[in-house]
Amino acid sequence: MASESSIIETPIVDTLSQAEQWLSNNSELLIQYGVNIFSALAILFIGNMIVKAVAGSVAKVLQKKNMDKAVVEFIHALVRYTLFVIVLIAALGRIGVQTASVVAVIGAAGLAIGLALQGSLSNFAAGVLIVAFRPFKSGDYVEIGGVAGAVESIQIFQTILTTPDNKMVVVPNGAVIGSPITNYSRHDTRRIDHVIGVSYSADLQKTKEVITKILESDERILKEPGIQVGVLALADSSVNFVVRPWVKTSDYWNVYFDSLQAIKEGLDKEGIEIPFPQMDVHMNKVD
Known part of the structure; x- marks a missing residue:
């Protein structure tokens, strides 16, 4: 051993x-x-x-x-x-x-x-172009490729948006550069576009005066470049007026909602009918 x-x-x-x-x-x-x-x-x-x-x-x-x-x-x-x-x-x-x-x-x-990774590199190059040309900045409300939201940040490969209902949307920078960009916050003022339909029996001149008076009473609506109210179209069931006041960009949605309500209440008070779509049916009796 x-x-x-x-x-x-x-x-x-x-x-x-x-x-x-x-x-x-x-x-x-x-x-x-x-x-x-x-x-x-x-x-x-x-x-x-x-x-x-x-x-x-x-x-x-x-x-x-x-x-x-x-x-x-x-x-x-x-x-x-x-x-x-x-x-x-x-x-x-x-x-x-x-x-x-x-x-x-x-x-x-x-x-x-x-x-x-050609797509990633193109997104990087697109990010450089966004920073260089600055079609929007942080906080701007934009619409890019059908997606609308406030710009949160521009990263190397993507742009981060926050929608009005608080959703985060990640848009590749290549898609940002390759699609139309609508910047709603770029200018200090914006125009509101309303289409108001009234009955064919309504007094058009009076209707125009009533709508103009209602808008002029709102201090948030700008005096320049002025309020535009006019007949837009003779539609199937109504005479359509176009209503175009100018406001500060920050006041846009508040004035949009308030002016619609004020116009409806003002027209009702003056007895001017806002018609709904309707159809006349004629019946012929055959012996």
């Missing part, structure tokens, strides 16, 4: 001896690699903190210049990601990876990814 135990212990002792000798011969190399790995981790940690600080400082400077919030967020994200890639390359270079090779690999990978 003693001989078998010594036979088993001999390979273990030899292995430990070889490992100890290898560690002794390569101790400097291991220390160097350890220092390099620690340095790379330190570069990543400290570099990430610096990147956040620089990107935050850029955002604060832009905010002090009263730049639009959506543009500030876009530039902040762009600066942060760009600087982080630089820090990552520096960390890889510290552990012995050739940075030139890394850049070449990143370029080749970027080309391959770019071909695979």
Whole structure:
């Protein structure tokens, strides 16, 4: 039994001896690699903190210049990601990876990814165009590709809208640039368009005067460029008036609803009928 135990212990002792000798011969190399790995981790940690600080400082400077919030967020994200890639390359270079090779690999990978993700790259390019030409800014109420809402932010690949019923809508930047953009908040004033139908038996001149008087009594309706009231069409069951007052953009919906109610109540008070669609049926008796 003693001989078998010594036979088993001999390979273990030899292995430990070889490992100890290898560690002794390569101790400097291991220390160097350890220092390099620690340095790379330190570069990543400290570099990430610096990147956040620089990107935050850029955002604060832009905010002090009263730049639009959506543009500030876009530039902040762009600066942060760009600087982080630089820090990552520096960390890889510290552990012995050739940075030139890394850049070449990143370029080749970027080309391959770019071909695979053409839509994402087009969204990024569209985001740059949105920031450059600024068809809208943060807080504007816009309609893009059939979706209407207030602009919350412009990100690298998409634009975030908030609908009036508080839903978040994510619109790819490519779709924003590729579709018509209606900005309801761009100008300080807006025109309200009403179509009011009255009976064919109504006095048209009186109807026009009543509607004009009702609108002129509302202080929120602007005196310039004036109120337009006129006959628009002789419809099947009514004479349709077009009513076009101008208001401040911030007052648009309140005046829209209030003016409709006021016109209905004013016409009723003056005995001017607002007809509903109707059909006359004539019956002939045949013997």
